[in-house]
Amino acid sequence: MDQHSFNPEESLGYQLKRASRTMGQRLRQHFTAHDLDMPIEHWEILATLYGHDGLYQRELVCRIFKDKGTITRAVNLLERMNIVVRIQDEQDKRNKRVYLTHKGKAMRDQLGPLARQTIEDATAGIPEKDIKTCMEVLKKIYHNFSK
Amino acid sequence: MDQHSFNPEESLGYQLKRASRTMGQRLRQHFTAHDLDMPIEHWEILATLYGHDGLYQRELVCRIFKDKGTITRAVNLLERMNIVVRIQDEQDKRNKRVYLTHKGKAMRDQLGPLARQTIEDATAGIPEKDIKTCMEVLKKIYHNFSK
DNA sequence: CAGCGTTAGTTGCACGTACAACCAATTGTA
DNA sequence: TACAATTGGTTGTACGTGCAACTAACGCTG
Numbered sequence: 216m217d218q219h220s221f222n223p224e225e226s227l228g229y230q231l232k233r234a235s236r237t238m239g240q241r242l243r244q245h246f247t248a249h250d251l252d253m254p255i256e257h258w259e260i261l262a263t264l265y266g267h268d269g270l271y272q273r274e275l276v277c278r279i280f281k282d283k284g285t286i287t288r289a290v291n292l293l294e295r296m297n298i299v300v301r302i303q304d305e306q307d308k309r310n311k312r313v314y315l316t317h318k319g320k321a322m323r324d325q326l327g328p329l330a331r332q333t334i335e336d337a338t339a340g341i342p343e344k345d346i347k348t349c350m351e352v353l354k355k356i357y358h359n360f361s362k
Numbered sequence: 363m364d365q366h367s368f369n370p371e372e373s374l375g376y377q378l379k380r381a382s383r384t385m386g387q388r389l390r391q392h393f394t395a396h397d398l399d400m401p402i403e404h405w406e407i408l409a410t411l412y413g414h415d416g417l418y419q420r421e422l423v424c425r426i427f428k429d430k431g432t433i434t435r436a437v438n439l440l441e442r443m444n445i446v447v448r449i450q451d452e453q454d455k456r457n458k459r460v461y462l463t464h465k466g467k468a469m470r471d472q473l474g475p476l477a478r479q480t481i482e483d484a485t486a487g488i489p490e491k492d493i494k495t496c497m498e499v500l501k502k503i504y505h506n507f508s509k
Numbered sequence: 510c511a512g513c514g515t516t517a518g519t520t521g522c523a524c525g526t527a528c529a530a531c532c533a534a535t536t537g538t539a
Numbered sequence: 540t541a542c543a544a545t546t547g548g549t550t551g552t553a554c555g556t557g558c559a560a561c562t563a564a565c566g567c568t569g
Contacts, residue, residue: 254554254555256554256555256556281555281556281557282556282557282558284556284557284558284559285555285556285557288554288555288556289555292554307564307565308563308564308565309563309564309565310564
């Protein structure tokens with residue numbers, strides 16, 4: 216690709232961002248359509264905790280790839296809504312674990328299916344094999360950058 | 363995938379967002395490493411204009427998939443920095459075209475190679491064929507949602 | 510133990526973001 | 540022509556975001 220034929224809309228970066236953004240928008244729509252006040256930013260944290268409840272806050276930071284200040288504030292909000300609780304570690308008082316409350320766990324039955332539905336909508340009509348390849352490439356891209 | 367085996371970090375949405383985010387972060391690093399004060403948000407607009415100079419502002423909105431208010435503010439900043447100019451349409455005074463200035467065009471020689479380099483870094487060691495498949499899937503995902 | 514560096518988390522700040530309300534110009538329709 | 544509906548763009552607001560400065564707790568080394 217030379218200097219002059221550069222077409223940003225055919226670039227990997229553009230495609231990536233576009234797909235990611237529209238998928239997030241659609242998930243948000245699904246939530247609000249079901250009267251769930253659940254911004255994507257909160258969902259990212261909840262989904263991570265559904266996989267591993269009781270993570271240290273710093274682990275949330277590396278899994279979600281946002282600034283630690285951003286995570287602090289998001290957890291503040293979720294805590295205020297009684298969806299998660301922070302528990303300070305006894306051995307090392309710098310650490311704080313984040314746990315789902317009963318309410319937080321219960322929300323999984325509502326949120327999970329909508330998330331799965333969104334992924335199904337996204338991948339409709341795309342061969343399973345291609346999805347797999349795509350996911351592998353996405354992982355590889357991430358790993359290429361994290362070294 | 364049933365309710366209990368749900369692993370968010372293996373989900374398409376997670377992979378997408380992670381790859382997109384880390385790629386943006388790396389591009390930003392490349393810019394700052396070359397003493398370029400160019401946030402990704404501005405680069406998105408510039409890159410779009412490098413493909414099609416003189417787009418209507420509303421066309422920038424649909425190509426970049428952000429809110430029109432967000433685009434208004436971003437173009438304000440670029441205009442203040444003498445990188446683009448807004449020109450009102452004579453026939454239909456609601457429309458405004460956005461043009462690159464001489465300075466804006468000149469920046470392409472610096473920014474373009476860094477963007478290409480970032481994509482090369484991202485795709486290092488990945489077979490060309492798989493990249494192609496991935497791009498096709500990303501496009502399809504977008505189109506699945508835009509209907 | 511004292512002091513230095515490191516780490517987890519919080520906070521201040523500037524700016525990006527979506528959403529909604531708004532304004533001005535245009536179009537459609539009676 | 541008059542008036543409603545639509546469209547492109549701007550602005551207000553609330554909140555997300557990265558960065559940097561900060562605090563508290565821990566570990567290391569003298």
